Amino acid sequence: MLTFRGGVHPPEYKQATEHKPVETLPLPTRVSIPMSQHIGTPSKPVVAKGDVVRTGTLVGEPTGRVSVPTHASVSGTVADVVEQPHPLTAQKTVFVVIDSDGQDTPDEAIGEQDPAALSPEQLVAAIRDAGVVGMGGAAFPTFFKLSPPREKPINTLLINGCECEPFLTADHRVMLEQPAELVEGTGLLARALGVDDVIIGIENNKPDAIEALARAVAGTGIRVQGLKTKYPQGAEKQLIKACLFREVPSGGLPMDVGCVVQNVGTAVAVRDAVRFRRPLYERVTTVTGPGVCDPKNLRVRVGTPVSELIAACGGYNGEPAKLIMGGPMMGIAVPDDTVPVLKGTSGVLVLDPASAAELEDCDCIRCGRCIKVCPMGLAPQRLYYHIRSRRLDDAEREHVMGCIECGCCAFGCPAQIRLVHHFKYAKSEVFARRKKK
Ligand code: SF4
Ligand code: SF4
Structure with a gap:
């Protein structure tokens, strides 16, 4: 297999x-549609409070090379265009809030083609x-x-x-x-x-x-x-x-x-x-x-x-x-x-x-289980030590950026160490450093 x-x-x-x-x-009575739902630059709102939209109407236009438009998911009236924390990143993001009219009227652009x-x-x-x-x-x-x-x-x-x-x-x-x-x-x-x-x-x-x-x-x-x-x-x-x-x-x-x-x-x-x-x-x-x-x-x-x-x-x-x-x-x-x-x-x-x-974590017992299960061929236990000792250069050299954050290492760790938290932190630090250079 x-x-x-x-x-x-x-x-x-x-x-x-x-x-x-x-x-x-x-149909929901109200939807809150963030302009950032994709990897890349967020969409830019093209509607304002009070605008009438249909299901599928463009509400956010793409703003960069890696960006996509965003559309209304119900027909109704724009109740607000407001900045709020993003549900996944907690970063400030613009949301288009729409009150549904319950009709679900499709945008004129929607229709069959060959x-x-x-x-x-x-x-x-x-x-x-x-x-x-x-x-x-x-x-x-x-x-x-x-x-x-x-x-x-x-x-x-x-x-x-x-x-x-x-x-x-x-x-x-x-x-x-x-x-x-x-x-x-x-x-x-x-x-x-x-x-x-x-x-x-x-x-x-x-x-x-x-x-x-x-x-x-x-x-x-x-x-x-x-x-x-x-x-x-x-x-x-x-x-x-x-x-x-x-x-x-x-x-x-x-x-x-x-x-x-x-x-x-x-x-x-x-x-x-x-x-x-x-x-x-x-x-x-x-x-x-x-x-x-x-x-x-x-x-x-x-x-x-x-x-x-x-x-x-x-x-x-x-x-x-x-x-x-x-x-x-x-x-x-x-x-x-x-x-x-x-x-x-x-x-x-x-x-x-x-x-x-959550179970209490304890010291690494060097069992090597995390190394055996890592699908990217990394040595999570070594990365963890580097990061804990603030040796981010060593973690970078040992390919922490190649970690796909799958959690296999943490899943099997008998010491209950939250390995992925450490790797996420290290990746964001290395990324920020690379950006500065
Ligand atoms: S699985 Fe946990 S305890 Fe075992 S070597 Fe890896 S980090 Fe250490
Ligand atoms: S989270 Fe990263 S280090 Fe852990 S098993 Fe997955 S790829 Fe390997």
């Missing part, structure tokens, strides 16, 4: 939602104009990955259907419920890139999704590849290694080895953007964890407060102890449930006091 070196196999905890079809959340009539350049432009970003969590602008420099030709498109994070099942349901849309979007991505070699990689704990997609790709030339169930199989570099035996160089990108990787949800969003000129303003997300009564997969509008998702799942199961956007391995804790769903919100995980309890 194809896989990569290292990694761990945490308990999957997917049974609460993996067999539950996606439900559509009723994708076959579009050139590769027009496909990329349609994907950019729809604000499509990576929906697996990283939120990298999709059009940018489709525009590689001339000296880095792409020969393979990998579609990521691994969903290796415990608890999350949104991608699994998309593969089961929208296989035709997913295959159409994949074909459009391949045409935009000009590649024939296309693989959809799926962990073998989702045999129904492998089967559904194997049927859907019949006659298209797209291959479906089952992969060993192991975390982080869905990380770009590990997926490339498993499917193609290619190694992305340290500090490099998939395009350095002729690859582009896109998530399954992104492929469906690409299909909607190209065929219907429909901007990315809603997504499927999993609401789950021991702290919520009735875990579900929900289709939700971007900007919907998390509290409305929790209410749709029967509310909290007792007193919630921690809310995480994403999965337990790489997700980010958010301050409360007033934060909005973003384009990259693959899940909302609610922990109860028992599951959120």
